Amino acid sequence: MQKHWKALTAVGVVIVAVAVAVILISRPTPSAEQEPSSLQASGKFGFPVSTIKIGEGGTKTAGDGKTITGYSGTCDSAAQAAANFAPLLSEVNLKTWADQKKTLTEVSVPGPWFEKVTSGGDLMTTTKNLPSGAFDGGWVSRSDVAAGGLYRVASCEEKKRAVVQVFIGSLNAQVKTVPAGGFGTVPMELTWDGDWKITDARQSADDPNFGGRVQDRGPAGATPGEPTGDFPVLTQDLVNSVFADVRRDGWIEYANAKR
Amino acid sequence: MRTLSANKTIRLVAALLSLFLSLGVITAGPAQAADDITKSEKLNADQMKRLAGLPDDQRNAIRDRLNLELGKTACGDMAFYAAMGGSNCENVAAKAFETFLTTPEKSLDYGGDTASFCAALPSAGAPLTGTTWCTGGSIIQKFAPVAGAVLRTAIAVQPGGQFVLGAVDTVAFIANAKDGFEKFANSTKEAGVSATNEVLVNLLKVSKFDVDEGFRTTWAIFSGLGIILLTLMFFKLFRDYSDEKIDPDSMRESVLWYAPLAILLALFGPVLGYVANNALISLTESISPWTANQIGTFSTTISRFASYESNGVFGPLAAVLLFGLLFIGAWALLGLFALAPIALYLLGVGIALMLGFMIHPEHRARVGKVGSLWLGIALSKPLLLLIMGALFSFISSRPAFQGGGTSDALVNASSVFIAAAAMVVLAFSPALLFKFVPILPSSATGLGANRPSIAGAAMVAGAGAGIGAMIRQRRTMQAQSGPASGGPVGPNGAGQRQGSPGLPVGPDNGMTGSPAGAGTGRRSAGHAGREASGAQDPTPTPDTRTIAQAQRDDRAGTPTGKAAAAARNGAAAFGKGTATATRGSAKIAAGGATAFLLAGREASRQAAMRGRQGVHSMAPDTDHISGR
Numbered sequence: 001m002q003k004h005w006k007a008l009t010a011v012g013v014v015i016v017a018v019a020v021a022v023i024l025i026s027r028p029t030p031s032a033e034q035e036p037s038s039l040q041a042s043g044k045f046g047f048p049v050s051t052i053k054i055g056e057g058g059t060k061t062a063g064d065g066k067t068i069t070g071y072s073g074t075c076d077s078a079a080q081a082a083a084n085f086a087p088l089l090s091e092v093n094l095k096t097w098a099d100q101k102k103t104l105t106e107v108s109v110p111g112p113w114f115e116k117v118t119s120g121g122d123l124m125t126t127t128k129n130l131p132s133g134a135f136d137g138g139w140v141s142r143s144d145v146a147a148g149g150l151y152r153v154a155s156c157e158e159k160k161r162a163v164v165q166v167f168i169g170s171l172n173a174q175v176k177t178v179p180a181g182g183f184g185t186v187p188m189e190l191t192w193d194g195d196w197k198i199t200d201a202r203q204s205a206d207d208p209n210f211g212g213r214v215q216d217r218g219p220a221g222a223t224p225g226e227p228t229g230d231f232p233v234l235t236q237d238l239v240n241s242v243f244a245d246v247r248r249d250g251w252i253e254y255a256n257a258k259r
Numbered sequence: 260m261r262t263l264s265a266n267k268t269i270r271l272v273a274a275l276l277s278l279f280l281s282l283g284v285i286t287a288g289p290a291q292a293a294d295d296i297t298k299s300e301k302l303n304a305d306q307m308k309r310l311a312g313l314p315d316d317q318r319n320a321i322r323d324r325l326n327l328e329l330g331k332t333a334c335g336d337m338a339f340y341a342a343m344g345g346s347n348c349e350n351v352a353a354k355a356f357e358t359f360l361t362t363p364e365k366s367l368d369y370g371g372d373t374a375s376f377c378a379a380l381p382s383a384g385a386p387l388t389g390t391t392w393c394t395g396g397s398i399i400q401k402f403a404p405v406a407g408a409v410l411r412t413a414i415a416v417q418p419g420g421q422f423v424l425g426a427v428d429t430v431a432f433i434a435n436a437k438d439g440f441e442k443f444a445n446s447t448k449e450a451g452v453s454a455t456n457e458v459l460v461n462l463l464k465v466s467k468f469d470v471d472e473g474f475r476t477t478w479a480i481f482s483g484l485g486i487i488l489l490t491l492m493f494f495k496l497f498r499d500y501s502d503e504k505i506d507p508d509s510m511r512e513s514v515l516w517y518a519p520l521a522i523l524l525a526l527f528g529p530v531l532g533y534v535a536n537n538a539l540i541s542l543t544e545s546i547s548p549w550t551a552n553q554i555g556t557f558s559t560t561i562s563r564f565a566s567y568e569s570n571g572v573f574g575p576l577a578a579v580l581l582f583g584l585l586f587i588g589a590w591a592l593l594g595l596f597a598l599a600p601i602a603l604y605l606l607g608v609g610i611a612l613m614l615g616f617m618i619h620p621e622h623r624a625r626v627g628k629v630g631s632l633w634l635g636i637a638l639s640k641p642l643l644l645l646i647m648g649a650l651f652s653f654i655s656s657r658p659a660f661q662g663g664g665t666s667d668a669l670v671n672a673s674s675v676f677i678a679a680a681a682m683v684v685l686a687f688s689p690a691l692l693f694k695f696v697p698i699l700p701s702s703a704t705g706l707g708a709n710r711p712s713i714a715g716a717a718m719v720a721g722a723g724a725g726i727g728a729m730i731r732q733r734r735t736m737q738a739q740s741g742p743a744s745g746g747p748v749g750p751n752g753a754g755q756r757q758g759s760p761g762l763p764v765g766p767d768n769g770m771t772g773s774p775a776g777a778g779t780g781r782r783s784a785g786h787a788g789r790e791a792s793g794a795q796d797p798t799p800t801p802d803t804r805t806i807a808q809a810q811r812d813d814r815a816g817t818p819t820g821k822a823a824a825a826a827r828n829g830a831a832a833f834g835k836g837t838a839t840a841t842r843g844s845a846k847i848a849a850g851g852a853t854a855f856l857l858a859g860r861e862a863s864r865q866a867a868m869r870g871r872q873g874v875h876s877m878a879p880d881t882d883h884i885s886g887r
Contacts, residue, residue, distance in 0.1 A: 008491060009271060012484050012612060019480045092338065120392055123342055131345065133337035140338050173337035180335065204394045208374065222332070 043253040045239045047150060052076050053256040054083040054145050064103040071196045078162035079151045081196040083254060086166045086186045087143045089201050092121040094130075095138035108198035109191065117202050133173040135229075144169045144231045148183055149257020152250040154214040159192045163213045167251070169232045169258075181232030183242055185218025216246045234259070271609065302367060302410070302423070308461065310363055310423045312555030318363050321417045325366035326356040328413045333376075342392035343385055352376075354383035367410075432578050433569045444575035444582075451582030452564045455589040455682075459558050462593060468600035468637075470533040474607065481611035482525040489521055489615030496619050505620060513618045521614045528614075532607055536637060543641045550648040557651035557678075561585075564675055571668035581675040588682030595643075595686050599636055606633040646688060650681050 043049045057080030059070035068084045071077035088104045147169025156162040165187045171179045187210045189200040208217035219242035223232045330352030358379040360366040377393035414420040436442040616622040
């Protein structure tokens with residue numbers, strides 16, 4: 001019976017070998033595909049690219065001579081307005097702060113939000129013994145919308161109301177080094193009043209959802225490494241890092257985003 | 260008989276193991292995922308693992324340092340610095356970070372959760388303007404996680420940081436290596452220290468075994484085969500019953516109880532395995548943090564070796580030997596842990612295959628043996644972890660590893676030896692475990708409780724006898740240079756001593772006593788041994804031919820038949836002893852090594868005697884060892 005046992009074992013081993021080999025070889029390799037976007041992803045970093053551009057969309061300019069106004073009221077024009085208004089909400093220049101506030105008043109409807117948004121600039125311009133670090137003629141924080149170059153329309157009704165997030169690049173004054181680059185998201189609520197007017201902007205740290213009007217705070221993050229003093233350039237690694245804990249869907253690239 | 264059947268199981272497992280390994284090579288590509296890196300420029304998975312293994316005080320120091328770096332980054336921003344009122348900004352910010360970044364991992368992973376930071380600012384002592392500015396959202400894009408060069412520098416200056424970064428800077432053992440051997444000593448030291456560090460850190464992650472979907476699928480295939488074997492076994496059962504080899508009671512037991520039980524086990528085996536394995540996993544998990552801590556401490560100890568330099572008696576030869584031992588110990592330890600899941604997997608499916616054997620009273624014991632072996636291996640991991648933790652904590656607390664260390668050459672050398680020996684002991688501790696903590700029936704493995712040293716003694720003896728026989732053979736051949744077919748007649752041959760009084764003669768080989776005692780002298784120890792074992796194993800052990808073949812090749816030109824016979828005679832002497840577990844290459848290697856040591860007839864004669872003791876008596880009296 002010893003021999004029988006061996007023969008059976010040998011047969012068994014051969015069958016098992018074939019079976020295991022078939023299973024192991026035919027097992028599909030796990031593919032790490034990302035969930036497909038409903039829009040065609042055609043940008044460098046996989047975001048869809050729209051036809052609208054930063055710095056266009058309006059017919060007039062505000063009192064500062066550069067902020068574009070006079071939009072058509074479409075949702076695309078709301079996205080353009082958001083891009084054009086974003087610097088007003090995020091930049092701080094010690095010398096031109098008063099003018100900037102004035103321009104902001106022109107393109108917005110007053111409300112409690114205004115004071116919050118301008119508190120940072122107010123603080124900088126009123127603080128005595130301000131540390132050194134402001135660059136290029138008083139800049140504390142300067143933005144470059146095209147460096148971020150992404151927008152997300154959270155909600156929009158033509159000629160009524162739109163909530164848009166804009167992903168911008170910025171250069172921030174440092175105390176000890178040259179300015180450091182970073183990226184951030186500026187959300188704003190636009191209401192139609194003959195033109196798109198800002199009726200709320202910039203979430204606070206304890207309200208990342210902008211009062212429930214956007215699904216998350218949007219991508220943000222500083223560029224790693226030592227500050228360079230130049231506006232940041234978006235890379236795939238940076239996209240991965242700023243989008244690490246927020247959703248990618250809904251974000252669209254401006255046609256003239258810096259890539 | 261029990262030994263032989265257990266041996267067959269081992270052979271089967273070995274065959275499956277080699278099969279599995281070769282398949283593993285094919286499928287290794289997709290399965291082997293690269294070490295995932297948490298984020299670019301951050302710490303990689305290995306470094307994170309090492310960080311996790313550091314002692315608590317070092318981890319806290321690294322966390323504080325990282326939080327301070329985060330605070331520096333935040334306060335580097337001019338606007339925030341101004342809002343915070345200036346000079347004390349960094350400390351206040353670091354304090355705020357500390358409230359929610361409580362571990363170094365959290366500090367490393369911090370990606371700009373400004374809400375928690377801003378909320379913590381007031382309690383950390385920040386001015387109202389700072390908090391307002393922070394919650395105002397102005398800060399949102401200005402927080403960089405600590406990464407890149409800043410991160411490396413921050414970690415590197417902390418105690419244990421160098422170890423985390425894997426930047427254990429190995430100092431050349433001999434500063435200006437002149438000859439090849441000194442260079443070899445240098446590279447041995449480097450390889451020994453770095454390999455030990457790497458291996459220790461990764462030790463706990465190689466040994467995971469899960470009863471998962473894959474195992475269930477494989478189990479299904481194997482138990483299918485097992486059920487086919489079950490039906491075949493029924494035929495044998497019925498035939499044996501009709502031959503009256505089995506009594507009606509056993510028959511009834513087999514058919515009524517064991518057959519349904521086998522089917523039930525085929526169905527519910529994975530479930531039972533899952534429950535048992537998970538119980539053991541939770542047991543292991545309760546132990547591993549403590550062990551990981553000990554490993555971390557031990558690794559710090561090992562890192563100390565990196566700075567050792569040649570000093571007095573601790574010269575290149577000692578370095579090669581000691582650091583080489585360290586290297587071997589580390590890899591053996593890793594191998595031990597790496598093999599456990601494979602063994603569990605294969606034994607598991609082996610059980611599925613063997614389920615059919617349960618119905619036959621003659622073969623039933625085998626299933627139980629494999630089952631208990633599976634349980635034994637599964638149980639050995641928590642036990643090993645405990646022992647490992649204890650051993651490592653003992654070593655780390657040695658005076659040589661405390662404080663600034665010592666420059667005493669012997670103390671340093673012995674500390675390397677202790678560390679290496681500890682790992683070697685651990686690597687071979689399953690054998691010790693089975694010996695001193697007999698959780699298995701003694702015959703389930705070759706490492707059973709009652710057979711402490713058969714294999715070793717028999718190998719030594721066998722090799723010795725083989726060499727002796729060959730020497731005799733050759734001399735006789737030279738002397739006779741004739742066609743004497745019977746081979747040599749050596750009055751001093753090992754075989755002559757076979758019947759000498761005092762040698763224990765086992766119950767199963769009484770027949771060997773008389774022909775040997777008659778003084779034919781022709782029968783070598785090996786031959787006798789083989790004959791004795793032939794009763795149990797009708798096939799001549801196939802792997803002894805390997806030696807014979809080798810010898811035949813070596814001795815091209817001499818009468819090959821004789822030489823081969825001589826070699827086989829010798830080799831067969833340890834056939835039985837080694838049949839317990841080690842065959843093939845281990846035997847050849849051991850035989851070869853021993854041949855050098857025992858070159859000389861006297862030595863071989865004594866060894867043959869010991870071998871016969873081992874071979875013939877099978878079980879030396881070990882009552883004084885096991886206490887039974």
